[in-house]
Amino acid sequence: MTQLSWELSGFGDEIDADPAIQVAVLQALGASAIEVRSAWGVNVVDLDEDQLAGLHRLFEERGQNVSAIASPIGKVPVDEPVEHEVRRLERAIAAAHALGTTNIRIFSFYFEGRQPEDVRDDVLVRMRALADLASREGVTLLHENEKDIYGDVPSRVLDIVESVGSSSLRLAWDNANYVQCGVKPFTDGWTQLAPYVDYLQVKDALAADSSVVPAGEGDGELVETLTALRDAGYAGYASLEPHLSDFTHLGGFSGPAAFGRAGRALRKLTDQIGVTLR
Template structure:
């Protein structure tokens, strides 16, 4: 009999509700052991005060939830801003990770509207290197998300970033929906290239023709194939639900408790088919 593979289920709490108590209650009801923190009480994680961080820690402890990642907005700014701009914001994300006990911080690789990717490549690498160097030695790993419209939105540029920076503090988060939305077939065109650097799975799917985000397994994100491949490669990390089923905006998205549950059940069908238990 094949041994069941177990992953840690997490999710973006602010896709459920602004109130972290509601976030925690829903995540626990879904059987999750962790939560990913992007905002609480309507305030982004990098803008929470020390008192708010302490209160958030208390709420999550009371619910028996650990934090899988700080879903920061670091790198979701124009590449022309000074290097120090995002390094300073990373300091606040690192503080949040310290208080909440998060092993990962999600980051991005900069907008460059009106410019060519090749023309901003050196500036992006300079900034990503500075962020990685700041994180080194903290015990926290930065995970780059392949968000659309940033420099690292297609597989080749994602690989360029992580291999050029070449830091133990910079790895990759895998987001299949974002790849679909930039015309990439995630598993077919990116998995083999990027798998050596992938340490975190974000769960959302999308339809290639409309770019609409849909529950996992219902779009063109090749989610089941990817989950099976991750399973076979020995992946035992986090699977973090980021459904975006109600609406999305520049710094995040929202689903609400009901749609978040729909997303969780859809992913459970995928993991069951793959022989993986996520909880």
């Protein structure tokens, strides 16, 4: 029987602002892909054509695939006009086309001071508009379950993906984010959401204080999740997003050493369940 393998990726800007250093560290960890959130300190939706072309050349020269565009789309208040995020998604799609990926990470809007049920319709209107654009452009949106957005707990993530009902809107699964919302990720969410999961973002967290830790060192039920993915025949990306040194609502940072620790922690778990990372 052939051993299952997943393509190891990671958020390059958690390593360094310089994409050449990002790739070097990822390749030292045995990762053949990179997830692009920013380069040279510039968010991916703000990179110009020349910068995107330069990134593409670098990745081609180093033999590094792009697993996804880690866009900030939907990481804004739900009161923003629909057109605001549609225009930003157009830039994220341009980056995806330039860098040779069809995957774009997105979110489902903040709603501070209001109840989820009060913003549901506004969220769904925006998510449908984004999915419609993605469908026209031949890309797949991967919704991440970020804390404090509409889709931060399994029931509302399911609501989004089923209500929008588009093959261009799928899920990126993040165990640590669920822990930070008081959810046991695998126990509380996996069964109903698994059919929609196309992408794995890897970090772990402690339920006691929400602190982020390497995979397998927290309460994120990583082994159970990875085993279920293995048993389902998952053959996609496992993307490291360690958040081990510093993080804000806009993203996280680890540095090369901590990023390496996160990569080794994940490989320990995949070795344990018989999955190869490449």
